[in-house]
Every structure is written in structure tokens, then in C-alpha cells.
Amino acid sequence: MSDAAPQFSMRSVALAALLPTLLFSIGEGAIIPLIPLVAHDLGASLALAGLLGALVMVGTVVGDIPSGAIVARIGERTAMIWAALLSVIAVLICLAAPNALVLGIGVFIVGLATAVFGLARHAFLTSYVPIQYRARALSTLGGVFRAGFFVGPFLSAGVIHLTGGTQAVFWVFIVCCLAATAVLLLLPDPASTFGAPQGRPGTAGADGLFRTLRANRGVLLRLGTGVGLVGAMRATRLVIMPLWAVSIGIGQADTALIIGIAGAVDFALFYVSGQIMDKHGRLWSALPSMLGLGSGLLVLAFTHDLPSNVAWFIAVAMFLSLANGIGSGIMMTLGADLAPRSNPAPFLGAWRFAGDLGSAVAPLAVAGITAIATLALASGVAGVAGLFGAGILARYIPRYLPRTAKRPAEHPAKPAASK
Template sequence: MSAPARPFSMRSVALAAFLPTLLFSIGEGAIIPLIPLVAHDLGASLAVAGLLGGLVMVGTVVGDIPSGVIVSHIGERTAMIWAALLAVIAVLICLAAPNVLVLGIGVFIVGLATAVFGLARHAFLTTYVPLQYRARALSTLGGVFRAGYFVGPFLSAAVIHFSGGTQAVFWVFIVCCLAATAVLILLPDPASTFGPAQRRADGPAGDGLFRTIWQNRAVLLRLGTAVGLIGAMRATRLVILPLWAVSIGIGQTDTALIIGIAGAVDFALFYVSGHIMDRYGRLWSALPSMLGLGSGFLVLAFTHDLPAAVQWFIVVAMFLSVANGIGSGIMMTLGADLAPRGNPAPFLGAWRFAGDFGSAAAPLAVAGITAIASLALASGVAGVAGLLGAGMLLRYIPRYLPRAATHPASK
């Protein structure tokens, strides 16, 4: 007779999902800022180097939907292990790259591995975490990911300082991926720790990718579009703030300090977001976040030529960080709420594609509007899009998650 399952605890989840995620994201965060520099060292122009820097996100978007099939067939834990090993192979390709083309292939594969790893950890928490803890677990997962991206660049700076070369940073990612793999292999299988996964009869495990997408086409089109706008707002914030600082004459050191403090504010609120969602409902996190992001961008659009433009920039940057932090984990939590319990991975792959597509498209839209008109107009358009997204969330979250919208514990 098998041993009885132990009660759920956040500490067990921290070891099984958060620690591997932290290691993987630290390694990825270390290499992403250096990819354009390595490309430039291989002879790429500035434009091509910038393009290569964005290939990780392109690979992630391309890999989102297929990753749902992979995870549903081999399981969450196994998928995370193989994704980490695939990332190691991709980084070795980057290290050995004799030209920009080979480097681009390696970077693109890193994006594919990121898609599988991200989907696997999302599906893992969706499957094993009880509903009353779900939002806190997923918002913490989002916070861990942001922490890795925050620590990674500092680690890469230290490695470059002591090694004298940018390519040495790739070894940081390799070590982090191998460490994440070791953690996943050495820890017990979640099924033996918590017992059978939380499943319902409404999601048979035999559902395939295209069948799942077709059956959920309405929610993916409507609420998925809103999630894409959330991803777009977050990516726009990361693009517009540095550009705005340059355009109003703030120095590089001051810009880094302001954005760094804003990032710390954002990170500090991840657990607050999860608590709000678990205690009061998903809408109480999603709606204030999108209203804050949209209104923040609209205000910023009218401050560029004001005498106190620098002060307005600091205030808006902090306001946007609070708004973004309050919504930490909302995309993953909504996806987990909506996913079929029997086999969540195919749905989550399509769901993550919607959010990642918005994240990938937003910087291109900002660049295009800025080139044609102005950065202020780009900020204004982003603000309108954020308010539109807030309206869609207000309409469709209660429609598709009527109980989880305000009282998730009663679902």
C-alpha cells in the first residue's frame, strides 16, 4: 500500500517549482542583455544585433503552442528537465558560433526551451496546487521569474569583470540549467508527495491540441485578447521608460537608478497580488493593474515637454511599477482557472501564446509609432490599449469565471 499523500505546503512547491525556475531565469537573465554585444563582436550591424536580442522572445512565441503537446505527453517535471538540457545545448551552440547565423540559431533554441520550461512549470502548479492557494503560488512564480531576471544581469557584470570577456557569461546559463536539472531529478516526484493531481471530469486526458483550442476558441479569442494586451502593456513599459528617459535628457546612471528602483517596487508586490486574487477574486487584481497601466501611459504622453518632465517621469515610472506589480501572476492564474483539469497543458500553451504574442508585438508597435510620429504618441496609444484591455477584463472575467472573478474560494 502506498504511503498517504502529505498535505499541500508552499515549501514543497518552492523546492519543486520555484527553485528550478529561479535558477533557469537567473541564467537566462544573465545572457539576454549580452546577446547583442556578442552578435556585434561577430560582425553584426547594430540593427542585426538588436534583432538577435529579440530572438529569445520570438522562439518563445513559436514554441508556446507545441510545448503544450510536449508537456501533456511527457509530464511537467520531465518536460522541465529536458527543456533545461535543451537550453544547455543551445548555449553551447552560441559559444561555438563562428558567425551571426549560428548564434541566431542558438538564441532561437533558447527561446524554444524557455517556452517548454515556462509552460511546464505553469501546468505543474495548475495541476498540483489547491485552488485556495493557486493565485499566491502563481504570482510567487512570476515574482521568482522577475527576481532571476533582476539578479542575472548583475551576475553577468561580475563574470565579465573577472573574466574579461562577454562569452564567459554563457557558462552562467549552463551552470544554472544543470543546477535546475539536478534539483528536478533529486527531488521526489510531486505525485508521490501530494498524491494524485487535482483533476475533474470536464477535461479528459485524451483531448488533443487542436481539439482543445477549438473547444475553447471563444474564451481564447476574447479573454485571450485581453491577456495579449496585458503582455503588451508590460513589454511597452520596459521599452518606453528607457526611451523616454533618453528623450528628456536623463543621464544613463540616473536612468538605471530610476528604472532599477521601479523594478524593485514591481517585484515587491508579487505576493500582495496573489493574496488579493485568492482573498477577493481575480478581477480585483486584473482590473486595477490594467487601469493603472493604461492611465499611467496616458499621463506620461502629456508630460514630455513640461518644465517638470523629469519629476513627472519618476512619478509615472513608480506608478506604472505599482500597477504592474499588483497584477503579478494574473495571466498565469486566469489560464490555470480556465484550463481543463484533466489535461491543462494544450490549453495553457495556446493561452501563453496569446500573452507572449502581445509581449513580442508591443516593442515593434512602439518603434513603428515612434518612427512615424513621436514617442509621446506611442505612449498615448499604449494608454488607450491598456484601458481597452481593462474593459475587456471587466466584461469577460465575470463571464467565463463568474465565481473566481470575485470569490475564488467558492469555485
């Protein structure tokens, strides 16, 4: 509607979607690093403890596609509320867990709730934010998520220092989830703030989900592969950098400092990424980001045995953070652009599944290549994959989202004819 844009403000988005997201991600960021430690305290081996720590991501991947049907049926705001409450139940299971198996069940449910909450906030901004502000809103959402994961571990460290036990950190997540729920309940309905969403039907079940997947199978296979590689590059960067520091003999404190500064560079660029996408087009953020991530990992592969390998590590770490920051919000923005306006949630669930699957598979691939060969080869393979992903994005973003279009087509799964 023409009156949607005047009603919009970044402040209203912050209250309705970003503040609950910040609270939820702070709580999640507080517990995720400590899940392996809690599992080990319950008698799990180091290998099993690591596996349990990965169950949040596994639960998120499993929950991505069905979360689309859930959000389409009950609405974004209600879905976020129930996801936050489900997280509380899951964390209480973790607190009461007598063994590692029960802890794993609770952690897996946290992942399922994360999928629903993440999809709901993504669909919320897709439905209510005018397209001229969309990339900035979604890149800010990505920045808020990163901020929560930055603050959460520091908060958990303070709680452990005060209480002397790791399990007390689970209460941080409970408090954050309840606070997010309170914010969502106390705020007015989004329709009264932004105006009605763009033509959503009243219900959408499994039939609507599968119909959406069939109608959009082309873009999900093509650009979905590209976005899966974006997720893979981001996860690879987070895994390889600390492993690389260990392999070249950098101490733990120095490693934490370098990665922390790199994380600050990454975080500082989230709004710049949104401005680039809104003013110049999505490709101007996506392509430099993937080229940077791919080339950075490829360069890193050849620096391991150089005399100045520590200096190279620092330089590449900062370069990778710059590349990642420039692409902040790109996966969510592309998904929002491509989703059918009448019912975006089912498509967004499948879209997020592609990105999260890449994020889940990449660390396993890095571990496997490192085990049978070297970490340098793993970095090189990841770099080549990143450059391949850049090629996919360069080919298919202009095809499915032509720069001259004022807004995405109602059914963007059919590319423009080209011969």
C-alpha cells in the first residue's frame, strides 16, 4: 500500500523485532559455548561433548522448513512468543538433565525453537518493512544477532564468576527468553504500527508449504546453492581461524584478542552492508563478500609455513572479517526479495534451510579434510568453494532480481527469459 512507507521507522522496527532478537541471542550466546563443558561434567567424553554442542545447529537445520508452515499459520509475533517459551522449557530440561542424553534432547529443542524464532523475525521484517528500507533493516537484524552472541559469553563469564557453576548460565537464557516474550506481549500488534502485511492468506498448512516449494524449486536449487555456500564460508571462517592459530603456535590469549578485534570489524560493518544493498543493489554486497571470503581462505592456505605466518594470519583474519561484514544480512535480504509476497514464511523456511545446511556441513568438511590431509588443504578447498559460490551469485542474482525492477515479482521463481 502507498501509505506503508510513511508509517515506517527504524525505531518501530527496533522495538518490534530487533529488541526481542537481541534478548534471545544474548541468552543463546551465553549458553552455546558452555554446552560442551556441561556435557563433560555429566560424564560425556570430549567427542560426545563436542557433538552435543553442535546439536543446536542440527536442531535449527531440522526445524527450518516446518517452521515456515508454523509461522504462516499462527503469524510472526505469536510464533516468536511460542518459540521463546519453548526455549524456556528446553533450558529447564537442560538444567534438570541427569545425564548427557537428556541434555542433548534439551539442546536439540533449543535449536528447533531457534529455527522458529529466526524464521518469524525474518518473515516479520519481510512482511512489514517497505522494500526501500529492507536491506538496512535485515542487515541490522544480522548485526543485532552478532551483538547478542558477542555480549552473551561475557555475561556467562560474569555469572560463572559469581556463582561458581556453569549450569547457572542456563538461567541467563531463561531470563532473556522471558524478557523477549514480555516485550512482544507488551508492544502493540504490528499491524497497528506498520499497517497490514502484504496480502497474507488466513491459513497455510503443509499443502501450502509443499506448493510453495514446488513453485520455487528453480530458485531454491540455483540461488539456494549459492546461499548455502555463503553459510558454508561463514562457518568455515569461524572454525579455521582458531585452528590455524593453534597450528602456527599463537597463544590462547593472543588468539582471543585477534579474533575479538576481527569480530569487532565484522560487527561494525553491518549497517554499511544494508546501505550498499538498498542504494546500489544486492549484488554489490554479495559478490565482494564472497570473493573476499574465498580469496582470503585461498591465500591463507599458502601462508602456513612462511616465516611471517603470524603477520599473514592477522592480516587475513582482518580481511575475512571485512569481507564477511560487507555481506551482513545478504542471505536474509535475498530471501525476503525472492519470497512470494502473499505468503513468505514457507519459502523463507526453505531458504534458511539452504543457508543453515551449509553452515552445518562446512565444519564437518573442514574436520574431515584436515584429518586425512592438512588444515592448509582444507582452507584451500574452502577458498575455491567460496569463489565458485561467488560465480553462482553473480550469475543468478541479476537473473532472479534484475536491478531495474522496482520490487521483486510476486512469483520470482521464474527467471527472466534469456537467450
